[in-house]
Amino acid sequence: MQTVRIIQFALVSLLAGFSTLGHAAEACVGFGPQTPRDIDSAVGTNPRAFSMAPSYQTMNLCNIHFHANAEHKAKDFSIYAGDGVNxxxxxxxxxxxxxxxxxAPKVNHCKGIKPGDTIEVHWVHSSCDVKPGKGLGSCLSEQCANPDLRVETQVFTVVNDTNALDFADFSYAGNRxxxxxxxKxxxxxxxxxxxxxxxxxxxxYTEATCSPLQVSWSVRPQCAKLDINSLSKWCENNVFEEDYAHGVRKLVTNPKLLSEIK
Known part of the structure; x- marks a missing residue:
């Protein structure tokens, strides 16, 4: 696993360097389609294409994590929260x-999140024969360093209400x-x-520093309310060692960096 991570880090660093070498313009060159995007717009002219990953039901869940605010944009989550990691x-x-x-709840084990906040949750799936774990490295293995990747996505408004959705219903907890x-x-x-x-x-990543990895995305277009108490319990103890909100990548808008939504 350490070898895979070293190779992956070297590849990302090398390609990131190529992306801006001799190009002072906004967009990196030679990369496949990027994410996140406005999912209400189907426009995209990136010429690189790859096969969509199979259904998540025929892949292994390898990671669950969440971001502070939605990385993607849609009609239902369109209030601009500003630039920067949050x-x-x-x-x-x-x-x-x-x-x-x-x-505010009496107990909150999730760092960087409070009632009223928006989060985007990613359920990451891999074609590799791997077990769920911490970070993207859990989606790879020494025998499977170039898997198909699929991310199932839901944007939530976090509220202090036990009648809202329970995150335990969407957790892993050893389920097969x-x-x-x-x-589950x-x-x-x-x-x-x-x-x-x-x-x-x-x-x-930015429009000048692109990600080389190919991912099939599935983003639900409407928000849902999520009980922060249930999310707090998950943050307290989960196999992914996740207890904080990750930062976001700024929305990709250059059509040359986007795939066409068909």
């Missing part, structure tokens, strides 16, 4: 919550289905997921 977008409903929903590591369930009732080809995300 920029991105907020759910429209986050501006019309009750006092009770916004009340038809031999694959799987979340994925969110439903938030619109038909928008599927497209893209990359990994996070604040280390």
């Amino acid at each position: 920029g991105g977008y907020q759910c429209n409903v986050s501006k019309s919550l009750s006092r009770a929903e916004l009340k 289905a038809k031999g694959y590591h799987q979340a 369930a994925l969110p439903s009732g938030t619109g038909e997921p928008v599927q497209f080809q893209g990359s990994t995300t996070g604040p280390s």
Whole structure:
């Protein structure tokens, strides 16, 4: 695993250097489609294409994590939160919550998140025969260093309300289905997921420094309310060692860096 991580780090660093060498312009050159994006726009002219990963149900869940605010943009999460690692977008409903929903919980094990905040949760799936674990490295192995990757995505408004969705319903907790590591369930009732080809995300990437990894995305277009008490329990103890909100990558808008949504 250490060898895989070293190779991956070297590849990312090398390609990141090539992306800006001799190009002072905004967009990196020679990379495949990037993420995140406005999922309400199908426009994309990036020429590199790859096969979409299979259904998450025939892949192994390898990681679950969440970002502060939505990295993607859609009609239902379109309130601009600014630039920077905690920029991105907020759910429209986050501006019309009750006092009770916004009340601070007695206990909160999730760093960087409070009631009223928006989060984007990523359920990362790999074609490798791997077990769920910490970080992207859990999606690879010495025998499988170039897997198909699929990310199932849901944007939530976090509220202090036990009647809201319970994150335990979407956690892993050792669950297996038809031999694959799987979340117990994925969110439903938030619109038909928008599927497209893209990359990994996070604040280390920009339109000038692109991610070389190929990822199939499935992003649900509507927000849902999530009970912060249930998220706190998950942050307190999970196999992914996740207890904080990750930063966001600024929205990719250059059509040359986006795939066409078909």
